[in-house]
Amino acid sequence: xxxxxxxxxxxxxxxxxxxxxxxxxxxxxxxxxxxxxxxxxxxxxxxxxxxxxxxxxxxxxxxxxxxxxxxxxxxxxxxxxxxxxxxxxxxxxxxxxxxxxxxxxxxxxxxxxxxxxxxxxxxxxxxxxxxxxxxxxxxxxxxxxxxxxxxxxxxxx
Amino acid sequence: xxxxxxxxxxxxxxxxxxxxxxxxxxxxxxxxxxxxxxxxxxxxxxxxxxxxxxxxxxxxxxxxxxxxxxxxxxxxxxxxxxxxxxxxxxxxxxxxxxxxxxxxxxxxxxxxxxxxxxxxxxxxxxxxxxxxxxxxxxxxxxxxxxxxxxxxxxxxxxxxxxxxxxxxxxxxxxxxxxxxxxxxxxxxxxxxxxxxxxxxxxxxxxxxxxxxxxxxxxxxxxxxxxxxxxxxxxxxxxxxxxxxxxxxxxxxxxxxxxxxxxxxxxxxxxxxxxxxxxxxxxxxxxxxxxxxxxxxxxxxxxxxxxxxxxxxxxxxxxxxxxxxxxxxxxxxxxxxxxxxxxxxxxxxxxxxxxxxxxxxxxxxxxxxxxxxxxxxxxxxxxxxxxxxxxxxxxxxxxxxxxxxxxxxxxxxxxxxxxxxxxxxxxxxxxxxxxxxxxxxxxxxxxxxxxxxxxxxxxxxxxxxxxxxxxxxxxxxxxxxxxxxxxxxxxxxxxxxxxxxxxxxxxxxxxxxxxxxxxxxxxxxxxxxxxxxxxxxxxxxxxxxxxxxxxxxxxxxxxxxxxxxxxxxxxxxxxxxxxxxxxxxxxxxxxxxxxxxxxxxxxxxxxxxxxxxxxxxxxxxxxxxxxxxxxxxxxxxxxxxx
Numbered sequence: 001x002x003x004x005x006x007x008x009x010x011x012x013x014x015x016x017x018x019x020x021x022x023x024x025x026x027x028x029x030x031x032x033x034x035x036x037x038x039x040x041x042x043x044x045x046x047x048x049x050x051x052x053x054x055x056x057x058x059x060x061x062x063x064x065x066x067x068x069x070x071x072x073x074x075x076x077x078x079x080x081x082x083x084x085x086x087x088x089x090x091x092x093x094x095x096x097x098x099x100x101x102x103x104x105x106x107x108x109x110x111x112x113x114x115x116x117x118x119x120x121x122x123x124x125x126x127x128x129x130x131x132x133x134x135x136x137x138x139x140x141x142x143x144x145x146x147x148x149x150x151x152x153x154x155x156x157x
Numbered sequence: 158x159x160x161x162x163x164x165x166x167x168x169x170x171x172x173x174x175x176x177x178x179x180x181x182x183x184x185x186x187x188x189x190x191x192x193x194x195x196x197x198x199x200x201x202x203x204x205x206x207x208x209x210x211x212x213x214x215x216x217x218x219x220x221x222x223x224x225x226x227x228x229x230x231x232x233x234x235x236x237x238x239x240x241x242x243x244x245x246x247x248x249x250x251x252x253x254x255x256x257x258x259x260x261x262x263x264x265x266x267x268x269x270x271x272x273x274x275x276x277x278x279x280x281x282x283x284x285x286x287x288x289x290x291x292x293x294x295x296x297x298x299x300x301x302x303x304x305x306x307x308x309x310x311x312x313x314x315x316x317x318x319x320x321x322x323x324x325x326x327x328x329x330x331x332x333x334x335x336x337x338x339x340x341x342x343x344x345x346x347x348x349x350x351x352x353x354x355x356x357x358x359x360x361x362x363x364x365x366x367x368x369x370x371x372x373x374x375x376x377x378x379x380x381x382x383x384x385x386x387x388x389x390x391x392x393x394x395x396x397x398x399x400x401x402x403x404x405x406x407x408x409x410x411x412x413x414x415x416x417x418x419x420x421x422x423x424x425x426x427x428x429x430x431x432x433x434x435x436x437x438x439x440x441x442x443x444x445x446x447x448x449x450x451x452x453x454x455x456x457x458x459x460x461x462x463x464x465x466x467x468x469x470x471x472x473x474x475x476x477x478x479x480x481x482x483x484x485x486x487x488x489x490x491x492x493x494x495x496x497x498x499x500x501x502x503x504x505x506x507x508x509x510x511x512x513x514x515x516x517x518x519x520x521x522x523x524x525x526x527x528x529x530x531x532x533x534x535x536x537x538x539x540x541x542x543x544x545x546x547x548x549x550x551x552x553x554x555x556x557x558x559x560x561x562x563x564x565x566x567x568x569x570x571x572x573x574x575x576x577x578x579x580x581x582x583x584x585x586x587x588x589x590x591x592x593x594x595x596x597x598x599x600x601x602x603x604x605x606x607x608x609x610x611x612x613x614x615x616x617x618x619x620x621x622x623x624x625x626x627x628x629x630x631x632x633x634x635x636x637x638x639x640x641x642x643x644x645x646x647x648x649x650x651x652x653x654x655x656x657x658x659x660x661x662x663x664x665x666x667x668x669x670x671x672x673x674x675x676x677x678x679x680x681x682x683x684x685x686x687x688x689x690x691x692x693x694x695x696x697x698x699x700x701x702x703x704x705x706x707x708x709x710x711x712x713x714x715x716x717x718x719x720x721x722x723x724x725x726x727x728x729x730x731x732x733x734x735x736x737x738x739x740x741x742x743x744x745x746x747x748x749x750x751x752x753x754x755x756x757x758x759x760x761x762x763x764x765x766x767x768x769x770x771x772x773x774x775x776x777x778x779x780x781x782x783x784x785x786x787x788x789x790x791x792x793x794x795x796x797x798x
Binding site: 010012041042044045048080082086089090091093094095097098099100101112132 | 222270273274276322
C-alpha cells in the first residue's frame with residue numbers, strides 16, 4: 001500500500017506549523033511505502049505534483065484546524081469528501097493561488113479537481129497559539145506523542 | 158522640477174534641496190474627512206427624498222483578491238452612481254515589528270512570507286536593501302539570475318490575475334447574471350482575435366472564462382505550473398525562494414538549467430499572445446456595447462514604479478549611484494502624473510514618498526503632525542531632502558480601535574508621492590518605459606519604447622515571430638488596467654529571454670562575471686539601505702536601518718498599500734476609493750435586491766489587490782482565522798482518533 005502523509009501549515013505561526021513539524025520528524029522513519037512530505041504550499045501545485053507520481057492508495061493530511069475545541073484536541077478521521085458550492089470552491093482556488101495555505105483548502109481543492117485517491121484521512125490538531133513565532137506552544141508540545149500515534153494509526157491498512 | 162506640493166526645489170546643477178526660509182517645511186494642516194452619509198441625517202433625508210435608491214452596499218470580504226479586503230460603498234441605484242467609498246484593509250501581519258533586532262539576513266527569508274505570490278520579490282527587495290547596507294554588489298551572473306527569477310515570477314503573477322481573479326467577472330455566468338443583454342449580444346458577435354485565441358464568438362470566449370470548468374481558466378491553472386517550474390530551477394522553492402542572498406544568488410546555474418528555463422519561457426510567447434487577444438477582444442466588445450465601460454474604475458493616471466531587472470554591468474548596489482543604475486534597468490523607474498512621466502530618478506522617486514496614518518489604525522510617529530523639529534534622517538545618503546513621514550523616518554506603532562469611516566478605518570497606511578495618491582502595477586512599468594523612450598535606456602533585443610507605445614518584437618515559438626504593440630490609452634480605467642497587464646505577460650517573457658541570452662553568454666565567457674554571489678561580512682556599525690524593485694503587482698520598497706549587526710528599523714511599502722490606502726490628511730481618497738467613486742453602475746437590475754455590484758468589483762479587482770502584502774503589521778493578540786466549512790465527521794476512538 002502506498003501512503004503519503006502530508007503536513008500542512010505555516011512555519012512561522014506557532015501551532016499552525018504542527019503538521020510540518022510532524023512530517024519533518026517522521027520523514028526519517030518512512031518505511032514500506034509510507035512517505036512523509038511538507039505540503040505547506042498551495043493545493044494547485046500539489047495536484048500537479050500528484051499527477052506526476054504513481055497513484056497513492058491513501059493520503060493522510062496533518063495540520064492545525066481551529067474549530068473551537070479544547071486546545072490540543074487531536075481528531076483523526078476519514079474525510080467524507082463533501083464539497084461546498086462551486087462558488088466557494090472557486091473562492092478557495094483564488095485563495096490558494098494567491099498564497100493561502102490551509103488543510104481545509106487542500107482538501108477542498110484537491111477533491112474538486114479529482115486528484116485524491118479513494119482513501120483520504122485527516123489528523124487535525126486544535127491549535128493553542130497561532131501568532132507569529134517559531135516553535136510550538138506547550139499545549140501542543142505535550143500532545144506530540146498522541147499526534148504521532150494518530151498519524152501512524154492513520155497509515156495502517 | 159517634479160514636485161509641486163513638497164517643499165523641495167532644485168539648484169542650477171539639478172540638486173534637490175529644501176525650500177529656503179520655510180519654517181516647518183513638511184508641516185500640513187489636516188483637512189477633515191467628509192461626514193459619512195449615514196452619520197449625516199439631513200443629507201440622508203435629502204437623498205432619500207430625491208429617490209429611494211440610496212443603499213449601503215458593503216463588500217466584506219471582496220472575494221477573488223489576495224487576502225482580506227473589505228470595501229464600503231453607498232450607492233444610488235436610481236441614478237446609477239456611487240456616492241461614498243471606503244477601502245478597509247482588515248488583515249493583521251507585522252513584519253516591521255517582527256524584524257526588529259534580527260540579523261538583517263533573516264529579513265530576506267522572513268519578509269518573503271509577506272506574500273504568497275510575490276515572496277521572491279520581497280526576498281530580492283530585502284537582499285537589495287541588505288547589500289546596499291553591507292556595501293557589496295553581486296557579480297553580473299548573480300544579477301542575471303535574479304532577473305530570471307523575477308521575470309518568471311511575474312509570468313505566474315500576471316496570468317493568475319487575468320485568468321483566475323479578474324477573468325471570472327467577464328465569464329458567462331457573471332455576464333448572464335448581471336447583464337443578460339450583453340450575453341445575448343455576445344452570442345452573435347464574432348471575436349476579432351480568433352486566429353490567436355480560437356474562439357469564433359464572444360460568447361464562446363466568455364464561456365471558457367467560467368471558473369473551474371472553462372478552458373481559459375483551466376489553461377491558466379496549468380500555466381502557473383510552467384512558470385513555477387522555471388522559477389524553482391533557480392529559486393529552489395516557490396513562492397519563498399531559498400537562494401536569494403545579499404550579493405547575489407546562492408546556487409549554481411549551468412547550460413542545462415538555462416535550457417530548462419528557456420523551454421518554459423518560450424511557451425509564454427504563444428500563451429501571452431492568446432491572453433492578449435482574449436483581453437483585447439473582451440475589452441473592445443464591452444466598449445462597443447456601452448462606451449461608459451471606459452469609465453469603470455477610472456481615475457487620473459497617477460502612477461509610481463521603482464523599476465526592476467537590473468543591468469548586470471551597471472548595478473552597484475549603492476544609493477548614491479541609484480539614478481544611474483535605475484535608468485539602466487530593463488524596466489526603468491518612473492513617476493507618472495496625469496499621464497505624463499515627471500521623473501525617472503530613483504532618488505526623486507524615493508524622496509517624494511511619505512506615509513500618513515490619520516485614517517489608519519496606527520499612531521502618528523512624529524507627534525501628531527507637529528514633529529518636524531527633529532527627525533532621524535532629514536536627508537537620504539545622497540543628500541536629498543526627506544520628509545519626517547518618509548519610510549526611513551517611519552515607525553510602525555499599531556493602535557487597534559473601532560472602525561469609523563470619518564476617522565480611522567484601515568490597517569493600510571496612506572502612502573503618497575508629492576502628496577498625490579498613486580497607483581502602481583504591471584501597467585505602470587510599461588507606461589513609464591513607453592514614455593521614457595530610448596534616450597537613457599539600456600536597450601533590449603525585443604522591446605522598443607516609442608514615447609507613446611511599447612513595441613514587443615516576439616521571437617518565433619510555435620506561432621511565428623510577431624510585433625506586438627501596447628498603446629498608452631486615452632482613458633485610464635479598469636478595463637485598460639487588464640489590457641495592459643495582458644501585454645505584460647509578453648513583456649515579462651521578452652525580458653526573461655533577454656536575460657537568458659545574457660546568461661548563456663556569461664557562462665560561455667566564464668571568469669569572475671560568471672560567479673553567482675559576492676562574499677561579505679556583516680558590518681557592525683550603523684548602516685542603511687533600501688531595496689527598490691517592483692513586484693508583479695507594482696511598486697515595492699524595503700527600507701532598512703541596522704546597527705551593531707541587527708535591524709533597527711525595517712519598513713515595507715507594497716503596491717496594494719498605495720492602492721488600498723484610506724483617505725490622506727489632505728482630504729484625498731485612496732486609488733480604490735477614487736476609482737470606485739467614479740464608476741458608473743452599468744449592471745442590469747430592476748430591484749435593489751438584484752444588485753450584485755459587478756462594476757464596482759471589476760473596478761477593485763482591476764488593481765489586482767494583494768492584502769497580505771498591504772497589512773504587514775503585527776499585534777500580539779490578533780490572529781487570522783476563517784470559518785471552517787468542512788466536517789470533521791467520522792472521528793474514531795479515544796481522543797477522537
